[in-house]
Amino acid sequence: MKKNKSILLSGPYILWMLIFTLIPLGVMAFYAFTDPDTGKFTLQNLEDLGLFLPSLGTSVWFSLLSAGICLLLGYPVAYFIAHRSPITQKILYMLIMLPMCMSFLLRTLAWVGLLETNGIINVLLGKMGAGTVEVIGTSGAVILGMVYNYLPYMILPLYAIIVKIDNRLIEAAEDLGCNGVQVFGRVILPLSIPGILSGITMVFVPAVSTFYISQKLGGADTMLIGDIIEKQFKTSNNPNMGAALSLLLMLMVLVCTGIMNRFGGEDEEGGVVV
């Protein structure tokens, strides 16, 4: 009796989430299938998506690359942190969290100041007698921006998993004759796969939909899918096209995270929190 009653507590919540997450997605789909001028049903928006598929491809490629780089850079760091004393762990964990709380717009702008042709890095290089490097406006700059902004999203879930690995397992492996590389390859790495997968998802999803990073750091040929969606809404005034693009993006992300979850097995309650 009591239990049944307390279920009612979640009623308003379910209603809220239906109204403000599911229905908006429905409205978005509605826009995607209507004509911007007449408001009638059309498939034209979806047909016109063809133009933007290369951008979608670029976005996916850049974000996968960024996620890969984040993994390569983040894993050793997470491993390092997980093997400190508890106090040091707390401090380092906080230091990784801290940048996530600060304005990512300003931090990205700081990279523009660092990397510009006449930016800080080039001025320093010039003083050392080296030539200048042109970074702004290249794909590399966009990927750097993604790695910079989303690296903490990789490190934190990795750390959360690695710190839980039972040390006795490692000792057992060593007792059974594994060398360092084997211990890592056969014990530590397989056990940290859930962290790796959630890290990749957490880097991939924001990276694939970003528009700020590519606008500030990218150049004439780095137009990402997020840029295009933003433009459809904010300058081209074609919300219907924008909705169709968002739908495509959402489906794609859904499939990608779905694949991740498949590999990762069942996560009891789903959803990984930092």
Added chain:
Amino acid sequence: MKKANRILTVLIFAFLYLPMLVLVVASFNNGKDLTVFEGFTTGHYADLFKDKDLLTLLGNSLLISLLSTVIATAFGTFSAVGIHNMKPRLRKTVMSLTNIPMTNPDIVTGISLSLLFVFVGSTLLHQKESLNFWTLLIAHITFNLPYVILNVMPKLKQMNPALQDAAMDLGCTPLQSFFKVTLHEIMPGIISGAIMAFTMSLDDFVISYFVSGSGFLTLPVEIYSYTKKPMQPRVYAMFTLLFLLIFVLMVTMNLLQIRADRKRVSKQVRTVTKSGRIFRRVCAGVCALLLLLGSGWLIFSTRQDKITLNVMNWGQNIADGSDGTMDIIAAFEEKYPNIDVNYTTYESNESLYAKLKGGGVTVDLIIPSDYMIARLIDEDMLNPLNFNNIPNYKYVQERFKNTAYDPNNAYSVPYTWGTVGIIYNTKYVDEADVTGWELLWNEKYAGKVLMFDNSRDAFGIAQFLEGISINTTDEAELRQAAKKLAEQNPLVRQYVMDQIYGAMEGENAWIAPYYAGDCMMMMVANENLAFYLPEEQGFNLFIDAMCIPKCSENQEAAELFINFLCEPEISGANMDYICYASPIEGARDYMDEYLAESEVIYPDDSILEKGVSYLFLPAETNRLMDSLFMEIRIAGGDVGEEDGGHAWPVVLTFAGLAIAAAFLFLPKPKHKRK
């Protein structure tokens, strides 16, 4: 191996903190630029506390994140208890609903919510301002709820259910047992959920960007539109202070947690210790205080007897008191103390149009260019002006009356006029190459050319170069111009609007087409820059004029403002800052002599005759131009001759995605049932 690991960790931390260090250093830098350190100052901090607008924005951000956190935390905690008591299958369904905002890209969440709000507000309820404070708050609560739920649920699961029963056996009502036992047990989860929600909400840009109207903006949304010129260093000062604040908060949280952990370990038996009780009270006190402050702020900010005049203007298009110019808005507010000007900016005519058409905003005064005014008149989006309130209209020069865009002078009063030419850096660009628009196609300067990031201006340049009318509606001619633009794409460094300031003044790019007034501004900032008007090939001559959109709620106040801006003295002072030419008779006399005499701002009449104005084009031409421009930027050099042939890849992509989705998500429940 271990050593390498340590070094890498240090390097990564350096990488993460380097840009923040740059910002902190910039907040003490006497110069305006990020790049050059010109001496130590704390002046920017003083500026920050004098800057009413910036503090208001910070207040807005804090208000939204505090309110949404408090509401989401309370709401989420109760809901989590309900969800916890559900049967596993139902719980799983609800949890996947909870996960939607977490797994969806922010941009999709933001767009879908804004579409819902605009759809309900404008289409169903016929509200004038369908995006406002409340929509922003709803959006923040929506994306905060999952953080709370996902943090509270595990604590509920860890809790021993017998505890609650014990409390009830001892005579507690279910409600009492919840407050006395359950709440205490899950408190760490609630707190960490609230903190996460607060930081996410405070720093959220993407969702707020799509969901906020013009009336209530948060700090990140405004920072996004600050891309003009090097950013005001007081913003860096604010960043530094926020950094310190969050740092102190985090350290305190960690210390408290470490202490609590220690206590727990040493006592083993879980009792409500004295310090735990103090900790709880402190937390409750802080929460209550924050709530009080937040709601106080809300009451304070909504309680206003003043009329709010919402002005929407181009970026950097009104004198704001910096560099010894007049602060026009402050002067106006002084003259009319009952009017409070809320000033926001847009980047291009097209983005202004999108904002108006999107229906989320209330605006009383806009300053679009000629062709956009014609379009707005054509689509019945402007109110006719009451010229009885604008006696200063008499100062408007005759040649700016009876224009093509507003033939009966019914809807607009001119604000500025100017030309579009080329700005280039004399240090790097050979004068011999400066012969016309083809300079922008010169391969010698590949990677150093900037181009307009709006289709109309970009097409205009290609059309002048190709000798096509800039007002053509002919598809073949438009494709010809598009082809020309596609040829230029490999040379272009970036497509920009407001970002041009930093790039040209910092000499990171050398050549760009832009509006004369802004070019003059850049030339004042960097003396290597020069302006060239390709008079033989033709150039765009534009007028920006003040109009009152249909959504206006304070037409009379807007007309007072228009009248104020038409005073020759005010107009002259305004032009000193924005560097455009004034259509007001006598305003030139009040201008700084250097600017008033400049050929860039006031070209010779004989040259002016060669200028061409943009005319209003039909919607399908605009759409074609937009999609061609998009195509240039995506496909680089390739611009397809014909449309069509695109359908198949899309159908295949969608089908593939749908099949994959079905494959991935449908079998899951079956899997579970075993």
